[in-house]
Amino acid sequence: xxxxxxxxxxxxxxxxxxxxxxxxxxxxxxxxxxxxxxxxxxxxxxxxxxxxxxxxxxxxxxxxxxxxxxxxxxxxxxxxxxxxxxxxxxxxxxxxxxxxxxxxxxxxxxxxxxxxxxxxxxxxxxxxxxxxxxxxxxxxxxxxxxxxxxxxxxxxxxxxxxxxxxxxxxxxxxxxxxxxxxxxxxxxxxxxxxxxxxxxxxxxxxxxxxxxxxxxxxxxxxxxxxxxxxxxxxxxxxxxxxxxxxxxxxxxxxxxxxxxxxxxxxxxxxxxxxxxxxxxxxxxxxxxxxxxxxxxxxxxxxxxxxxxxxxxxxxxxxxxxxxxxxxxxxxxxxxxxxxxxxxxxxxxxxxxxxxxxxx
Numbered sequence: 001x002x003x004x005x006x007x008x009x010x011x012x013x014x015x016x017x018x019x020x021x022x023x024x025x026x027x028x029x030x031x032x033x034x035x036x037x038x039x040x041x042x043x044x045x046x047x048x049x050x051x052x053x054x055x056x057x058x059x060x061x062x063x064x065x066x067x068x069x070x071x072x073x074x075x076x077x078x079x080x081x082x083x084x085x086x087x088x089x090x091x092x093x094x095x096x097x098x099x100x101x102x103x104x105x106x107x108x109x110x111x112x113x114x115x116x117x118x119x120x121x122x123x124x125x126x127x128x129x130x131x132x133x134x135x136x137x138x139x140x141x142x143x144x145x146x147x148x149x150x151x152x153x154x155x156x157x158x159x160x161x162x163x164x165x166x167x168x169x170x171x172x173x174x175x176x177x178x179x180x181x182x183x184x185x186x187x188x189x190x191x192x193x194x195x196x197x198x199x200x201x202x203x204x205x206x207x208x209x210x211x212x213x214x215x216x217x218x219x220x221x222x223x224x225x226x227x228x229x230x231x232x233x234x235x236x237x238x239x240x241x242x243x244x245x246x247x248x249x250x251x252x253x254x255x256x257x258x259x260x261x262x263x264x265x266x267x268x269x270x271x272x273x274x275x276x277x278x279x280x281x282x283x284x285x286x287x288x289x290x291x292x293x294x295x296x297x298x299x300x301x302x303x304x305x306x307x308x309x310x311x312x313x314x315x316x317x318x319x320x321x322x323x324x325x326x327x328x329x330x331x332x333x334x335x336x337x338x339x340x341x342x343x344x345x346x347x348x349x350x351x352x353x354x355x356x357x358x359x
Contacts, residue, residue: 002055002096004103006048009038026088027236028052028062036223036358041216043067047080048107053087053096061087063100065108066355070211072342079111079337080104081354084238085121097124105130110336115329115354122332131332137349138328139305142313142321146173147300181295181320187288190253196221197249201262208278211353217264217276221247225358226268239359244269250293252285261286264352265293268359272302275352277309287312291319305329305351 007015015021016034029037029050037049044067053061064084070077082104087096101124104112114125125131148166152159197205202214212220226245233240245268252261261279263286265272272294279286287309294302304310305327313319331349351357 002053002060002094002099004099005052005054006103006107007050007052008048009043009045012049013038024059025235026059026086027233028059028086029064029084030225030233030236030240032223032227033225033240036220036225037064037066039219039223040067041219042069044078047078048104051100051103051107053091053100055091055094055096058091059088060091060094061085061096061100063104065104068113068211068354070341070345070347072345077111077341078108079113080108082112082114083355083358086237098128101125101128105334105336109340110334111340112334112337113354114332116356117330117332122330125332130335132335132338134331134333134338134347136328136330137305137351138307138326139303139351140310140313141325141327142302142304142319143300143323144294144302144320145298145300146170146322184291184295184318184320186292187285189255189285189288190257191289192251192253194249194251195247197262197264198251200259201249201251204259204262204280205278207280209348210276210278211347211349212276217352217357220352220357221249221264225355242268247275248293250286250289252279252289254281254285264357266352266357267297267299270298270300272297272299273351273357274302274304274306274309275357276350277306279308283309283312287316287319291316295320303327 012034016031021028037043043049047067048065051063052059062084063082066081066083068079068081085097085100110130117125147170149163149170152166153163196218197214205214224245226239227241228243228245229241230243231241248265248267250263250265251259254260260281261283263274264276266275277283277286
């Protein structure tokens with residue numbers, strides 16, 4: 001008999017503190033991700049954060065909810081992102097995923113959004129018949145170093161025995177790339193690289209409309225879903241550890257020593273994302289800084305859906321990319337969420353909105 005259990009902030013904290021979340025064949029959440037959910041300033045005390053599905057006393061699956069809200073004309077529209085959905089192979093075919101989704105719809109009155117979904121999950125969401133696609137974000141992935149050692153075996157597992165050959169080829173190619181990149185110099189304008197948003201930046205950010213304010217961005221920095229370390233939770237199927245996982249808050253100043261841009265960068269195992277950009281004077285200076293940052297940190301790829309930044313990268317003759325490809329980030333909104341929002345509403349998502357800045 002399948003039955004569901006919901007956990008809000010207080011209940012999730014008590015459950016994780018008791019250690020009971022570890023007693024099943026797989027983990028429905030990690031302690032640090034639970035802590036992040038509990039500390040989410042956009043979540044109310046009574047909102048559901050995790051839904052568990054049991055077959056008698058056995059954990060069969062789970063669904064994670066990440067509460068968020070829009071503010072439009074002084075009104076708050078609360079909704080949640082679906083952040084995780086997992087069903088154990090042992091319990092497939094019992095419509096557990098559908099039950100979990102329907103419970104999430106019930107808990108949030110259908111105010112549910114999704115992005116960064118797999119093809120398998122997308123098929124399930126479409127079968128539910130309640131989701132609609134909204135305007136996607138067009139992006140780019142830029143490549144700066146060769147990584148044949150990992151790319152080729154991932155696509156063709158039969159060639160894994162040739163990894164030493166691919167590693168040697170990477171070494172030779174990347175030496176040549178490094179020589180070419182010596183021509184990328186440190187910007188002459190003033191910039192600062194911080195671990196968190198400081199007071200000067202908070203004042204600067206208050207001038208911009210954003211789905212996250214400075215305190216909320218600092219909150220996700222303080223309570224990450226992914227920790228640095230070689231340890232891996234084999235019982236947890238989603239992101240939990242990486243050898244490198246670090247946020248950088250970037251401040252860019254003009255020649256008059258005025259703060260003109262701020263950005264949150266996320267580097268994970270030398271792969272870079274631009275979670276947030278706030279600029280009062282265009283993104284030329286920030287794009288120039290990016291060139292320097294990428295070379296200094298030996299970045300392998302940059303994934304960016306920041307349209308203006310991408311346009312300036314495309315126009316740059318010195319940007320150190322060796323290859324690029326187009327990307328599309330799609331969003332699905334439950335029909336109830338669309339109905340509850342003003343007809344002319346545009347979410348204006350930045351790259352890090354929702355749970356995208358968390359991984």
